[in-house]
Amino acid sequence: MTLLLTPFYARGARQVAQDLLGKRLVRLLDGRRLSGRIVEAEAYCDAAEPDLACHGDRANRGRPTPRTAVMFGPPGFAYVYFTYGMHWMFNVITGPDGQANAVLIRALEPEEGIELMQARRSKRPLSQLTNGPARLAQALAIDRALNGAHLCDPHGVIWIEDAPPAPPDAICSGPRIGLGKTPEPWRSMPWRYWIHGNKFVSR
DNA sequence: AGCACGATTAACT
DNA sequence: GTTAATCGTGCTC
Numbered sequence: 001m002t003l004l005l006t007p008f009y010a011r012g013a014r015q016v017a018q019d020l021l022g023k024r025l026v027r028l029l030d031g032r033r034l035s036g037r038i039v040e041a042e043a044y045c046d047a048a049e050p051d052l053a054c055h056g057d058r059a060n061r062g063r064p065t066p067r068t069a070v071m072f073g074p075p076g077f078a079y080v081y082f083t084y085g086m087h088w089m090f091n092v093i094t095g096p097d098g099q100a101n102a103v104l105i106r107a108l109e110p111e112e113g114i115e116l117m118q119a120r121r122s123k124r125p126l127s128q129l130t131n132g133p134a135r136l137a138q139a140l141a142i143d144r145a146l147n148g149a150h151l152c153d154p155h156g157v158i159w160i161e162d163a164p165p166a167p168p169d170a171i172c173s174g175p176r177i178g179l180g181k182t183p184e185p186w187r188s189m190p191w192r193y194w195i196h197g198n199k200f201v202s203r
Numbered sequence: 204a205g206c207a208c209g210a211t212t213a214a215c216t
Numbered sequence: 217g218t219t220a221a222t223c224g225t226g227c228t229c
Contacts, residue, residue, distance in 0.1 A: 212220105
């Protein structure tokens with residue numbers, strides 16, 4: 001059981017997003033493991049490239065704000081933010097310290113603690129437990145308390161474990177979801193990655 | 204101090 | 217396919 005460490009995260013967001021497919025996101029809640037394999041992820045702001053879809057680039061002329069401060073910090077930490085007045089989104093920080101690079105985890109294939117996750121999700125069927133960024137956050141009890149959490153701490157409450165990667169020829173890519181008003185070309189850049197045919201992908 | 208809106212979801216028709 | 221829910225954030229006045 002190997003925990004992914006800083007060097008894994010300290011790379012380009014698009015590379016990390018693809019390499020995260022197949023890895024296991026683990027949440028320790030009241031001593032119990034809730035987990036799932038990552039099957040869908042999106043890259044936001046790779047290296048120093050501009051990305052007007054990225055919170056770090058869009059707000060405050062690309063400078064940190066209280067909300068986005070974690071994004072500008074070192075890799076291997078969690079960036080958790082609140083949106084639509086009710087939903088939490090879980091990201092991992094990638095790239096070098098000082099750049100607002102991140103990967104949004106969009107969907108998991110549930111593995112451990114399924115009953116507990118279902119209890120947290122109004123007993124929804126397995127297929128609708130963690131197939132969306134806000135859904136998986138609810139299932140794994142991810143909220144503002146985990147913003148800034150270190151994912152490389154073996155005594156922490158959330159981390160990502162090594163697991164067999166998705167075969168390269170099974171990785172699909174396409175435009176990111178929900179960008180709405182984001183200008184081109186970023187709106188259409190194919191920086192969303194998922195495992196071909198996996199039924200837990202959000203769409 | 205006020206306001207428009209969002210890296211979404213669930214429940215509608 | 218459409219829409220309400222719901223509030224923190226960042227921008228403008």
